[in-house]
Amino acid sequence: MTETLATELPGRDLSVQLEDIRQAKELLDGVIVRTPMEHSRALGRHIGATVHFKAENLQRAGSFKVRGAYVRMARLSEEEKARGVVAASAGNHAQGVALAAKKLGIRATIYMPRGVALPKLAATRDHGAEVVLHGSNVDEALAEAQRQAAESGAVFIHPFNNTDVVAGQGTIGLEILEQQPDVDTVIMGIGGGGLLAGVAVALKQEAARLGREIRIIGVQAENAAAYPASLAADSVVPIKGVRTIADGIAVGKPGEIPFEIIRELVDDVVTVSEDAIARALIFLLERSKMVVEPAGAVGVAALLEGKLKDLGIEASSVVAVLSGGNIDPMLMMRVIQFGLAAADRFLSVKLMLKDRPGELSTIAGIIASADANVIGVDHNPIGRDLSMGDVSIVINMETKGKEHSALVQQKLRDAGYDPLVMD
Structure with missing residues (x-):
């Protein structure tokens, strides 16, 4: 093993470091599930490499979000915990915050848009959070949640633009290396960027300590692709008209903290069409027996579409992160039909x-x-x-x-x- 000096680590001046992620992993011990790494022979044959899925769709509360939410909330002071927490989400972040609050004994209020999928609403309430329905979309619910936090003194838990949240999500990167030591390429979706940023820090810095390299690829839906524009401008650029079946990554503005990390550490960001996402969901259901939400399937969509080849990447061991499995059954019905049509x-x-x-x-x-x-x-x-x-x-x-x-x-x-x- 080759040791690399700390001053030579990639991203050594960034706001989240490998040590932060290691400490987050200790905090999460006994709280989260160490999700499995599933081998996909079918996708491996398709791209000419060994492919594994990091199955965060099987995580507690159905997605990776509980990792960052718990780390953020566990590090609150006793006085802050007593004030309670407020968050806004249409699904995964809501459930992650609700579950973390229950584990920590913190009062949680979650703002969700009217018309939110009933399974996500019921799951959030089942974890003990108070749910307030407000607005017609997540942005309106988010604005109300922030207003309420400022008025009541409760702590607002941001879904991605926070260093503790990024560190918590980065624990997935450490697990990937432990479970698949020979990995050379990791691919996953991007919304606000917390997951990709945390995993990038963990993998890039740990790989550097081991004297090797790991490529990190981010994937966005074509109709919700804020990162390509921001990376081209070298600053956060909001976009309008975000509309995609991948609601978990339907974010019009990258977080400043994740963007800083992604700009420096992530190798490439690609986009995929709605048709490609639907085909990926069908593929995961049929070939891997995995129930995955659209946002969790975009990495698989990119692999099926040959995006690695388009980038000139010759990978031998690939891991795609299936970031969540919280899909509304009614949406699943529509997506299956859409996916079958897209696949002729x-x-x-x-x-x-x-x-x-x-x-x-x-x-x-x-x-x-x-x-x-x-x-x-x-x-x-x-x-x-x-x-x-x-x-x-x-x-x-x-x-x-x-x-x-x-x-x-x-x-x-x-x-x-x-x-x-x-x-």
Whole structure:
């Protein structure tokens, strides 16, 4: 083992250091779960490397957030603890703060937007926190939480822009090295940046002490990508119009503390589409039997999309952090359908037919001959684009992929029909 002098450690002047993360790990002993490292042969074959998943979706409260929340709150003074804590979140941070408060005996008030998913609302209350519904989005809930903290004297627990929070999230990096010592590339999602920043400090500084290098890659949703713009400007730049199924990383402004670290230590930040995120969720369900929320799947989405190859990275041992598993069942239903469509495994076509006996049976026979499975039919005999005696039908079917979908459409055309693929 090669020892590197402290003055040579990467990021030695940053606000969070390896020693802070080691102390955070001691604080978390007996509080959190040491989540497993799951091998993915299927994804490994796809990218030509060994791939493991750090399964924080199996963490207490369903995500990594409890790590940072507990460390932040455990370090409050007794007088601060007596005043209670306030936080705002639509899900994971809320549950992390609520669980940490319960463990520490601290009164917690969590502001959540109206319309928050019922499972997340129920889980936060089950951990003993008082939940106040306010505003139509997280930003409005956050503003109210900060106002209430200032008025009441309670301590506001920020989800990512705090050194103790960053140190707590960084404990994942230490576990990755312990569980997968040969790792050379780690990839994970970015919202405000607390997780990526903490893991980057842990891995970069510990790897330097060991005389080796580990690449760190961050991933954002294309429609919520504040970090690329900020990194290009070399300063925090807020963005507008954030909209993504990955609500856990739907953050329009990086935290100043995480940004400082990410700017210096993270090797690259890439983005992925909504389609790619949905396909990653389907992949994790089918091939790894993992229930993961969209924000937790963006690293897998990047690997499936070949982002490492695009960056010119030849990795041999990759770890993707599955940061959370708190997905609303209703959202999961929609995402599964969206993901199947994105993977060309769900085909919806509109057809014009003559309104006569046996026509629908003929169509069904053509589809069956192509080995596709009809799962729904919408029949409409009225419409501006219809002639007298015609009907419009929309047929939803399961297919086996892009080539199979094309085959089904071609068989319909060969039979004299004109299928219109529906989005």
